[in-house]
Amino acid sequence: MTLQHVGKSVPRVDAVKKATGEACFVADITLPRMLRAKVVRAGIPHGKILSIDTSAAEAMPGVKKVVTGQGCSMLFGTCLWDQPPLAVDKVRHAGEAVAVVLAETENQAEAAAKAVKAEYEKLPFVLDPVEAAAPGAPLIHEKNGSYRRVEYSVHPVPGTNIFHHYKLRKGESEKGFADADVTVEGEFEFPISSQAPIEPHGAICRFSADGSMEIWASNQAPFVLRDVLADMFTIPASKVRVHIPYLGGGFGGKSDVSIEPLVAYAASFVPGYAVKLVLTRKEVFTSALVGRGMKGRMKIGAKKDGTFTALKAEMYFADGAYGDTGWPVDTVAGHNCTGPYEFPHVTVDVYGTYTNSPIVGAYRGYGHPEGQLMSGRLIDRLARKLGMTPGEIMRKNFLSEGRQNALGQVIKKSHGDLPGCLAAVEKALDETPLPKNDDRFLYGRGIASMMKSPKMAANAASTCTVQVNADGSAFVNLSGIEMGQGVQTVFAQMAAEALQIPMEKVKSYPDVDTQFSPWEWQTVASMQTYRGGRAIQDACGQIIDIARETAAKVWNCSPSLVAYRNGECVHPNTGETLSLGRLARGFMAPDGLTIGAPLGATGWYRVPGIVEPDPETGMGNAAGSWTFGSQGCTLRVDRQTGEVKILHFASAFDVGKAVNPATARGQVTGGVVQGMGAALMEKILFTDDGVAKNVNFPAYKIPRLKDAPEKQTVVLLETPNPEGPWSAKPMAEHPIVAVAPVILNALRDATGVEFTTLPVTPDIILEALGAKEAR
Amino acid sequence: MPVLNFTVNGVPRTVHLEEGRVMLSSVLRDSLGLTGTKVGCGTGQCGSCTVVLNGRAVTSCTTPAEKCEGADVLTIEALAEGGVLHPIQQAFVDAGAIQCGFCTPGLIMRLYALLTVNPDATDDILAEEINKHLCRCTGYEAILAAARLARERMKK
Ligand code: FES
Ligand code: FES
Numbered sequence: 001m002t003l004q005h006v007g008k009s010v011p012r013v014d015a016v017k018k019a020t021g022e023a024c025f026v027a028d029i030t031l032p033r034m035l036r037a038k039v040v041r042a043g044i045p046h047g048k049i050l051s052i053d054t055s056a057a058e059a060m061p062g063v064k065k066v067v068t069g070q071g072c073s074m075l076f077g078t079c080l081w082d083q084p085p086l087a088v089d090k091v092r093h094a095g096e097a098v099a100v101v102l103a104e105t106e107n108q109a110e111a112a113a114k115a116v117k118a119e120y121e122k123l124p125f126v127l128d129p130v131e132a133a134a135p136g137a138p139l140i141h142e143k144n145g146s147y148r149r150v151e152y153s154v155h156p157v158p159g160t161n162i163f164h165h166y167k168l169r170k171g172e173s174e175k176g177f178a179d180a181d182v183t184v185e186g187e188f189e190f191p192i193s194s195q196a197p198i199e200p201h202g203a204i205c206r207f208s209a210d211g212s213m214e215i216w217a218s219n220q221a222p223f224v225l226r227d228v229l230a231d232m233f234t235i236p237a238s239k240v241r242v243h244i245p246y247l248g249g250g251f252g253g254k255s256d257v258s259i260e261p262l263v264a265y266a267a268s269f270v271p272g273y274a275v276k277l278v279l280t281r282k283e284v285f286t287s288a289l290v291g292r293g294m295k296g297r298m299k300i301g302a303k304k305d306g307t308f309t310a311l312k313a314e315m316y317f318a319d320g321a322y323g324d325t326g327w328p329v330d331t332v333a334g335h336n337c338t339g340p341y342e343f344p345h346v347t348v349d350v351y352g353t354y355t356n357s358p359i360v361g362a363y364r365g366y367g368h369p370e371g372q373l374m375s376g377r378l379i380d381r382l383a384r385k386l387g388m389t390p391g392e393i394m395r396k397n398f399l400s401e402g403r404q405n406a407l408g409q410v411i412k413k414s415h416g417d418l419p420g421c422l423a424a425v426e427k428a429l430d431e432t433p434l435p436k437n438d439d440r441f442l443y444g445r446g447i448a449s450m451m452k453s454p455k456m457a458a459n460a461a462s463t464c465t466v467q468v469n470a471d472g473s474a475f476v477n478l479s480g481i482e483m484g485q486g487v488q489t490v491f492a493q494m495a496a497e498a499l500q501i502p503m504e505k506v507k508s509y510p511d512v513d514t515q516f517s518p519w520e521w522q523t524v525a526s527m528q529t530y531r532g533g534r535a536i537q538d539a540c541g542q543i544i545d546i547a548r549e550t551a552a553k554v555w556n557c558s559p560s561l562v563a564y565r566n567g568e569c570v571h572p573n574t575g576e577t578l579s580l581g582r583l584a585r586g587f588m589a590p591d592g593l594t595i596g597a598p599l600g601a602t603g604w605y606r607v608p609g610i611v612e613p614d615p616e617t618g619m620g621n622a623a624g625s626w627t628f629g630s631q632g633c634t635l636r637v638d639r640q641t642g643e644v645k646i647l648h649f650a651s652a653f654d655v656g657k658a659v660n661p662a663t664a665r666g667q668v669t670g671g672v673v674q675g676m677g678a679a680l681m682e683k684i685l686f687t688d689d690g691v692a693k694n695v696n697f698p699a700y701k702i703p704r705l706k707d708a709p710e711k712q713t714v715v716l717l718e719t720p721n722p723e724g725p726w727s728a729k730p731m732a733e734h735p736i737v738a739v740a741p742v743i744l745n746a747l748r749d750a751t752g753v754e755f756t757t758l759p760v761t762p763d764i765i766l767e768a769l770g771a772k773e774a775r
Numbered sequence: 776m777p778v779l780n781f782t783v784n785g786v787p788r789t790v791h792l793e794e795g796r797v798m799l800s801s802v803l804r805d806s807l808g809l810t811g812t813k814v815g816c817g818t819g820q821c822g823s824c825t826v827v828l829n830g831r832a833v834t835s836c837t838t839p840a841e842k843c844e845g846a847d848v849l850t851i852e853a854l855a856e857g858g859v860l861h862p863i864q865q866a867f868v869d870a871g872a873i874q875c876g877f878c879t880p881g882l883i884m885r886l887y888a889l890l891t892v893n894p895d896a897t898d899d900i901l902a903e904e905i906n907k908h909l910c911r912c913t914g915y916e917a918i919l920a921a922a923r924l925a926r927e928r929m930k931k
Contacts, residue, residue: 011868018876019864021811021851025877028810107795198815198823198911199877248813248877249911281816484875484912662871669914670874697820697909705906705915712916 005493005503006726009662012489014246014482014510024245024511026202026218031274034204035064037266038109039277040099040116041287042091045127045356045690046138047120049089049098057101057115062108064273066116067100067266076232076261076324078224079150080163082141083322085232085265091120092140092321093356094691095286100266102275125356125690129316130295132161132353140321140354153612154327163319164327164352166334168618170406176310176345180301184381189757190370190740191683192293192318194285195363196702197483199248201288202278203260205267212239215264218247220255220481221522226514228257229264244512247483251291251674252362252733254483255524256325258288285684285695289325291363292678293318293355294333298374300343306386306393310345311406313337313374318355325361326352332455334618337371338406339379340418340451340628341397346406348618356690362524364674368452368737376448376741377756380748390745391426394449395419399628405453408619414721416628416654416729421717422449424652425632428713432634432648437750440639444750447632450738453623454525454730461606462528463518464535466495466543468599472567472581473505474543476536479512479520480528485732486663487528493659494533494725498540501567501580518602526730529659530625531605533725539603547583550596554578554587627729629653631672631738633709635746639769642762644680644747646709653734654717657727661716668714668735675739677703681759781846783807784853792840799843800824800835803850811851811880815909822908825881826850832888832904851880854887863887863925872921874912882908886922890929898923 017023054066069088075081086097099116103109124138131137137160141147145158156163177183203217213233219225222242230237247254259277267275279288296315302308315333319326330352337348383390398418399411425447435443467475476495480487491508499506520532544564551569552559561572568577578587586596607624614620633649651668658664681701685694694700721727744755753768777792779802790806800817803809803826812835815823819837826835827849854861860868863883873879885904889896896904901922910918 009871012871012873014876015868015873016860016864018873018879019860019867019883020855021809021880023876024810025813027814028804030808105793106801107793107797111795196911197875197877198821198909199813199875200815247875248815249875251911281818281821484877486874666871666874666913666917669916670912671914673914674911696818697816702909702911703915704909705902705919708915712914 003497003726005497006659007657009660010489010493010503012486012663013492014488025199025248026204026216026245027278029204029216029245031204031206033272034274034276035102035104035270036106036109037263037275037277038101038113039097040113040118042087042094042096042098043691044091044120044122045094046123046125046140047091048123049087049091050119050121052099053117054099057112060108060112060115062104063101063112065102065269067269068098074232076228078228078256078324080154080324080327081148082324085261093358095358096321097262097287100262102266102270127318127355127357127686127690129293129318129353129355132318132355133316133351137161140356144354152615155615161354162351163323163354164330166331166350166618168334168346168348168406170408170619171345173310173312173345173347177301180309181304182385183299183301184378184385185297185299186378186756187297188374188377190292190294190373191758192290192357192360193678193682193684194290194700195251195253197249197251197253200279200281200284201254201259203263204274204276205264206274207268207271209271211235213264214241214243215260216243216245217260218254219244219260220247220250220483220524222479222512222514223519224522225257225260228261232261233268242514244481246510247481250483251364252366252524253289253291255362255522281697282695285700286358286692289361290358290684291360292370293360294370296374298337298378300378300382302382304386306388306396308341308343308397311338311343312347315350315371317352317360318357319352320355320357320359322359323352323354325359328455329360329362329367333367333371335407335622336368336451336453337375339372339375340399340449342399342403343406358692364671364733365736366455366733369740372450372737373740376738377744380446380745381754390447391422394422399451407613407622409621409623414719414723415626417717417719418449418628421628421630421652421654424715424717425630425650428650428715429632429634429648434634442637442639442750443634444746445632445634446742446745446749447630448738448741448745449630450734451626451628452734452737453626454527456525456607456610456624457521458610458612459606460521461604462520462531462535463602463604464532464539465518465602466539466600468543468580468584470581470584472501472579474499474501476506476508477517478532478535479517480532481512481523482510483523485667486660489663490529490659491532491536494536495540498537499543499567500565526732526734529728530724530730531607533728534605535603537725538605539601542601542603543599546597546599546601547580550583550587551578553595625723625730627653627655627731627734629734631742633742633746635743635750637747637750637765642765646676648711648713649709650713651735652715652717653731654719655731656721656724656729657718658716659726659728664716664731665714667732669712671735672712672739673703673708675736676743679740679743679758679760681761683759777841779840779844781843781848783848784850797840798836799838799840802840803835809850809852813877813880815877820909822885823878823881825884827884827888830888832885851884854883862928863890866921866925866928870917870921870924872913872917878908878910882918886925890926894926894930896926
């Protein structure tokens with residue numbers, strides 16, 4: 001059957017509401033009896049709390065309560081319970097909360113927050129992850145190693161700042177390097193950066209006298225949040241209700257938990273009142289979650305013909321003051337730092353370290369951009385050493401049918417067509433010849449390939465409920481969060497396809513409510529189209545089965561003989577039909593007698609067979625899907641100003657099936673620009689005193705229209721993939737993964753300089769060009 | 776309590792202002808419930824809070840409320856009165872320029888201020904105006920396409 005909805009660029013179902021300002025975000029919500037919260041932040045990176053004087057603040061107009069961490073014994077987490085909702089006896093980063101003022105208005109709360117006086121004994125601090133891991137570094141958590149944790153997954157080194165050491169040992173890399181004709185190696189840095197969704201984080205929490213609580217939050221993980229809060233307050237999860245409205249961008253920075261435990265803790269002191277906190281932009285930088293923060297080195301060995309023999313890598317992550325959101329990123333960075341290539345021997349050590357900086361969590365790409373910056377750059381270097389093109393090296397080593405990734409998983413054809421992606425990018429770039437350098441500009445071209453295989457909890461699943469109404473329309477509910485990526489639209493497309501009904505008849509509700517919405521692990525890892533789509537197929541399949549059973553009863557035949565077409569059951573002989581609407585509440589005869597079950601079903605999907613990596617080798621079936629791609633660009637460097645203009649950026653991903661080609665393109669164009677920001681502009685800087693300093697726009701620069709590439713080409717390949725719904729695969733984070741190595745490879749081509757540290761700003765380029773000329 | 780008298784979306788309004796620093800964005804959002812105007816940075820950098828004040832696009836997060844006495848303010852809520860989208864809104868929908876949508880109302884209001892006065896704005900002028908806004912989702916390609924489409928449709 002030809003597809004009616006899947007594969008079509010239908011307009012987004014949420015676009016009209018967003019164009020009119022009607023779409024509701026957390027900051028737009030007002031509840032009765034609502035207090036506004038303002039947080040007092042540490043302001044120093046590391047110190048013992050000597051005293052906190054709240055008396056002046058408490059006496060100020062409108063102030064209801066000032067909450068501090070005094071006496072708080074709660075620690076929250078999902079796999080590593082190391083964080084209190086606000087600082088208790090010491091502060092571990094400058095943005096940490098030490099007190100929360102609750103007042104009637106925001107201005108009152110802000111004024112009173114200024115009147116809170118905290119005294120500290122300053123402690124030595126550490127920001128650099130390599131220094132943090134070294135002996136003698138100031139110890140940030142004395143209890144590292146004794147915190148409650150999931151022992152199979154999180155591997156701390158007690159007595160140090162290393163709260164997670166992930167090691168991967170495939171084969172014997174010593175032997176692999178002995179076999180190599182040539183090696184390349186380098187040191188790299190991917191600094192701490194902000195996901196910078198334009199909507200700041202917010203939450204509203206209300207405790208009731210009956211012991212239940214409700215929270216409205218800008219959060220990608222409502223059920224994780226629910227379980228974390230239930231665990232923290234030791235109440236049943238059924239008494240915690242989480243509501244998620246539209247999110248104004250997430251990019252990982254709103255996943256797991258960030259500010260919600262703080263807001264909930266404060267609200268627990270004023271039951272009956274709602275407590276609302278919306279972060280300032282500055283706080284988004286200092287006190288929500290940030291991303292990346294990697295320093296690493298990598299070495300690759302190869303034969304003369306370009307065949308890889310071994311890879312060795314070490315990565316240190318400045319994961320900030322607390323580790324629960326950082327450790328899985330570290331593990332995934334290790335899994336995937338090889339890029340989409342086969343290496344017979346791999347040794348990787350990743351160290352997640354506590355540092356006195358903002359907390360690192362998920363950021364689009366989740367460890368992949370950090371590791372693949374290194375492999376992507378080194379392949380470019382290797383190519384020159386061997387007198388080959390980077391493309392030739394890639395083609396020799398691409399993961400393809402029967403080859404084994406670093407985890408020991410065997411790749412299938414359905415996992416994707418890397419040579420096809422690379423060819424598409426080369427073709428797009430070759431359409432315009434590379435301009436010749438002149439007095440003003442240097443031109444260069446760079447290319448890299450990528451893979452992404454998401455890290456999931458082994459039990460991660462999506463569920464979907466479908467309910468058919470008497471007019472034949474259907475509610476399709478999942479708990480995939482709409483944060484801009486377009487899940488609501490693809491859900492509706494896929495449900496309409498599965499039920500064979502018009503899209504106008506399908507309504508997928510954007511607001512998630514953990515009391516009523518079907519369970520979902522969380523909206524991360526680009527899994528909603530893929531995993532949610534399979535859950536939709538399951539639920540819709542059940543609906544059709546129920547309808548056919550009822551129709552068979554009506555027609556007194558076997559259900560297997562009843563066909564289903566275009567929203568109707570069809571009689572095997574007469575061609576008579578019964579629509580979904582007629583069967584929605586069972587079939588009712590003219591006298592009212594009704595038979596058959598109402599048309600409602602719950603479907604689910606879990607990527608099968610996922611396990612946590614083996615603690616010794618780091619290998620195992622820890623990844624359940626792959627998406628491959630290649631990217632490349634042509635750029636221009638201004639010799640006078642050091643400014644970089646990307647003239648053409650080309651991307652090709654094997655997405656299995658583009659459910660909505662227009663929104664898929666939007667994911668790519670947006671991801672490329674976000675990745676370009678990381679490559680050329682973005683980095684959180686710290687003062688000598690250890691305080692983050694460029695914590696607002698424009699001090700922290702993210703790309704504007706004029707910074708964006710002049711042209712983008714997006715090619716979506718569709719290799720059939722029986723694991724995906726209608727073949728579809730994850731693709732939303734992927735466009736960011738290879739952008740930095742692509743741009744740095746192109747900069748090398750243009751300038752001859754090997755850049756290895758992000759971001760490569762105009763100043764750095766000018767300095768490098770000057771140094772080259774001086775030589 | 777200081778009082779502000781002004782016109783919002785064609786309706787005369789009187790708002791009592793809290794003591795201290797009160798910005799137009801919070802009057803619109805908190806006092807008048809016009810939450811279509813978004814606040815992304817509070818410092819005039821992202822453009823999410825853009826409204827039209829006496830015919831000009833301004834960032835309402837940096838516009839002190841008391842400066843708006845007697846002013847005429849238009850917000851995103853005014854554009855689709857009666858449920859029919861303004862051509863700029865429709866162009867954003869049709870060109871796929873909306874992802875999370877947090878930047879959208881501000882962009883639409885700035886283009887409204889521009890295109891109602893200068894329907895022949897060149898591509899460079901469109902780019903200049905869009906460049907005053909931050910969007911983290913789209914990569915801007917579709918936003919520029921929406922602005923061009925809106926310009927074309929508004930001429931008809
Ligand atoms: S919120 Fe006003 S410009 Fe950003
Ligand atoms: S659509 Fe999300 S910020 Fe522009």
